[in-house]
Amino acid sequence: MKETFKDVPVETRPAPAPPAPAALAAKVRTLAPTMTRSMQRVAETVASDPAGCAALTVTGLAERTGTSEATVVRTSRLLGYPGYRDLRLALAALAAQQAAGGAPAVTADIAVDDSLVDVVAKLAQEEQQCLADTAAALDVTQLEAAVAALAGARRIDVYGIGASNLVGQDLVQKLLRIGLIAHAHADPHLAVTNAVQMRTGDVAIAITHSGRTTDVIEPLRVAFDHGATTIAITGRPDGDIASYADHILTTSTARESELRPAAMSSRTSQLLVVDCLFIGVAQRTYETAAPALSASYEALAHRHSPRNNQR
């Protein structure tokens, strides 16, 4: 593990510094005059194409520069490294830095003629931003209240339409896993019909990005009127839905473009909120949640083909 501190050769240069990472080009220029011709060739090659040289062995680089291995090693020493091996590592690092610096953050909208590589990068970037925004904007007090209500709920109904319905189903799947009684409703009529049954001690959750989806507001209102605790997960805390929600969890809204419907970012945001709700509830009902979680995991085991899988 110790580094080789072999006799520092003739090294009269002022290079007591640890091997430089990015200052390599500068060092080459500084030291060039003191170098012999062959060494200059090596140094120059290395400085002009770090990435390419990093892929080469001593022999390879010697060949490419038309010199010998010994010369390459000597040059490495002169540049401040213990040997070529270390110069090579520094070269790889430098190349990575250059590559990273060269690729500026992608913030532009996704365009029709973007390459798939760009699409992947931009989508990931935007969804990450969306998560960060959501986390920052989430009102923990409201979340706390919502979690408390859920943890003690006799029955939980979730209303959502379209993409929001999927989020609702996700939440319901999770809640069921920890032994709570939850239902997701997609059909507005059935949702209202069921909402009539809700009463104090029950919890109704409405998920709507716009905060104005009547098909979702209506059942929440009914549940609210019947005394259930109501929670709204929406991007518009000032929307119509606010009137009937005891607790409001705000999701973030990213700008949407033609190709990127708002559904995408709202979904990401909603899912984070839903996950937070779930974890919060699981924490508060840990005594029953933990065994329920492992039980549901066990129950699924036979659904997988048996394979060698040590873990």
Added chain:
Amino acid sequence: MKETFKDVPVETRPAPAPPAPAALAAKVRTLAPTMTRSMQRVAETVASDPAGCAALTVTGLAERTGTSEATVVRTSRLLGYPGYRDLRLALAALAAQQAAGGAPAVTADIAVDDSLVDVVAKLAQEEQQCLADTAAALDVTQLEAAVAALAGARRIDVYGIGASNLVGQDLVQKLLRIGLIAHAHADPHLAVTNAVQMRTGDVAIAITHSGRTTDVIEPLRVAFDHGATTIAITGRPDGDIASYADHILTTSTARESELRPAAMSSRTSQLLVVDCLFIGVAQRTYETAAPALSASYEALAHRHSPRNNQR
């Protein structure tokens, strides 16, 4: 753009993928389950301290991880590098990138007694990481092929169970919006029944995190046998499902804790992949997709309560 040709003749690896620079952490997590214990130790060490490991020789790293040189080399291979030497270079590059990027990203597991503030922060952080990992590890070539298949598909069937089913539904909702014919199947029997109808020109997509969910593999196999183009979205590209998939899109795997089932990160990852697929398809069918998108938006307008709505 110049590559070293020296390793071309060897090529015993079925992995034409060039060793990834930044996707290393993601790769470690994705492949961790398939690794043996000692290899996991090595992979973990390497992923958690690239800079430190880059300074070590095989022997040094073997010592540090309490394993042997052979194991280190084996791990390097598994991660997609020709040998340790190249892994080391990648490590140096990664360290440089990290140093430049700055963000160290501390991620502790979510604990039972974490406050909700912590829960929100940790969840957001983990899901962001998951997105970044997925984007880094996604094989764009495979994605390209999958998009091409979808864009020209006569009919698209999506198979998924549980949380993966929701992802499938999300994809289907989006595809329907741009005028494609898509169905999501949750019932395994119906899925197989429908899969029998598939033929050349149709596309079947299976979504399973484990890659071993028989209820999902079976319909994909049937569709595959009937000549449909098959796509697998899975966290285990080496799973059973690979045999019946023309194109494999790999999702990333975050470590799961008791409170945070794998379903959470796999869902995030799957959704990103699905979004990429969708955008890709929308780009390629822009002529028809754009009007379809605005049409579906218009159609929903009356479902919202009329309100002053600036946007």
Added chain:
DNA sequence: GCGGTCGATGAAATTACTTTTCAAGCGTGA
């Protein structure tokens, strides 16, 4: 101009590191 000295240089020897091989160990399922 000639011989000597000295630095530069690469070939070859040496050493350090990497990779491969192989047999022992260990868990698993019959």
Added chain:
DNA sequence: TCACGCTTGAAAAGTAATTTCATCGACCGC
């Protein structure tokens, strides 16, 4: 319990890096 197969590290084999050393050529004094 045994046999099988996978995991694993020790050591052999191989490869790359470093050092040594002899050669070469240039410069300089004689």
